[in-house]
Amino acid sequence: MLIDFRSDTVTKPSAGMLEAMATAKVGDDVFGEDPTINELEQLVASFFGMEAAIFCPSGTMTNQIAIKCHTQPGDEVICDESSHVYQYEGGGIAFNSSASVKLLKGDRGRITAEQVKSSINRDDNHKARTSLVSLENTSNLGGGSCYNFEEIKKIKTVCLQNNLALHLDGARIWNALVAKNETPKQYGEVFNSISVCLSKGLGCPVGSLLVGEKGFIKKARRIRKVFGGGMRQAGFIAAAGIYAIQNNFQRLKVDHLHATQISEALKSKYFIKEILPAETNIIIFEMNDKMTAADFVSKFKEQDILCFEIAPGKVRLILHLDITKKMVEKTIEIISKL
Numbered sequence: 001m002l003i004d005f006r007s008d009t010v011t012k013p014s015a016g017m018l019e020a021m022a023t024a025k026v027g028d029d030v031f032g033e034d035p036t037i038n039e040l041e042q043l044v045a046s047f048f049g050m051e052a053a054i055f056c057p058s059g060t061m062t063n064q065i066a067i068k069c070h071t072q073p074g075d076e077v078i079c080d081e082s083s084h085v086y087q088y089e090g091g092g093i094a095f096n097s098s099a100s101v102k103l104l105k106g107d108r109g110r111i112t113a114e115q116v117k118s119s120i121n122r123d124d125n126h127k128a129r130t131s132l133v134s135l136e137n138t139s140n141l142g143g144g145s146c147y148n149f150e151e152i153k154k155i156k157t158v159c160l161q162n163n164l165a166l167h168l169d170g171a172r173i174w175n176a177l178v179a180k181n182e183t184p185k186q187y188g189e190v191f192n193s194i195s196v197c198l199s200k201g202l203g204c205p206v207g208s209l210l211v212g213e214k215g216f217i218k219k220a221r222r223i224r225k226v227f228g229g230g231m232r233q234a235g236f237i238a239a240a241g242i243y244a245i246q247n248n249f250q251r252l253k254v255d256h257l258h259a260t261q262i263s264e265a266l267k268s269k270y271f272i273k274e275i276l277p278a279e280t281n282i283i284i285f286e287m288n289d290k291m292t293a294a295d296f297v298s299k300f301k302e303q304d305i306l307c308f309e310i311a312p313g314k315v316r317l318i319l320h321l322d323i324t325k326k327m328v329e330k331t332i333e334i335i336s337k338l
């Protein structure tokens with residue numbers, strides 16, 4: 001039994017999902033003629049109470065399209081220093097949008113309205129024009145931490161007062177919605193654009209959507225084409241998305257429970273220096289000098305359990321729908337013997 005905690009992107013489509021994919025009605029989406037993609041885009045837009053959505057191959061593409069649409073070359077984007085848009089998108093903000101970045105030191109990936117306010121550049125020819133704030137919820141490097149929605153509202157107020165757009169990298173917004181008992185419409189009301197991934201907690205093989213106002217999505221469609229993301233009969237993969245939203249969303253609380261159980265087992269171990277609170281499906285912990293992260297990873301590997309060192313001395317485990325209760329029990333048993 002291989003137990004793969006490396007990412008929630010390692011899931012394989014279930015029989016039900018494959019059936020939905022195989023029977024999907026499709027057409028050429030570049031012509032706007034794929035009925036399944038149209039259905040998915042409408043479904044996700046109305047889920048957030050927003051006007052429109054666009055289906056893309058990846059969360060990197062939806063984030064990068066959003067940043068391109070919200071900025072002009074030479075503008076500045078405010079985000080947390082651990083943000084995926086900055087750390088893991090290949091320098092895409094500079095490459096695609098010729099924009100600079102103001103990095104803030106948040107609390108487990110979460111920045112505050114006060115921090116945003118004090119990092120907006122004054123209107124001065126020497127300074128880059130601040131035009132966008134990008135938040136990540138849940139925060140990946142923050143260990144699946146969730147924003148307090150009150151803080152998001154305060155950030156929105158600062159954005160409105162300073163004419164800034166507000167983007168959400170909601171690759172794992174599904175986990176935040178379930179964990180915090182929030183509604184997607186709350187998010188649709190405050191963000192100018194939201195990127196969501198189907199290929200993480202929801203278990204699809206591929207796919208992300210960018211959601212926003214009609215005019216914004218029209219612009220996004222043009223940028224997607226320029227980025228080479230125009231797809232044809234991609235209704236086969238959109239069908240997986242519809243299936244996932246209907247079947248795999250509410251079950252995320254099982255992943256959260258499993259994360260809490262494993263985190264509890266790790267907490268008191270002699271090799272743990274610090275473990276971040278397991279708020280959703282991600283566990284990140286730092287090793288002390290009694291065991292290196294590389295040793296921990298290889299001890300797990302000997303037992304057919306996969307994970308990796310996400311940063312020097314830090315290990316990340318991610319729960320997902322292909323991790324069963326039995327696998328969690330086996331993992332806890334192995335941890336107890338370490």
Ligand SMILES: Cc1ncc(COP(=O)(O)O)c(C=O)c1O
Nearest residue numbers: 058059060061084136140169171
């Ligand atoms: C927070 C966050 N945003 C965006 C992405 C990018 O998604 P993709 O791998 O589909 O490009 C990821 C991927 O893991 C992520 O964790």
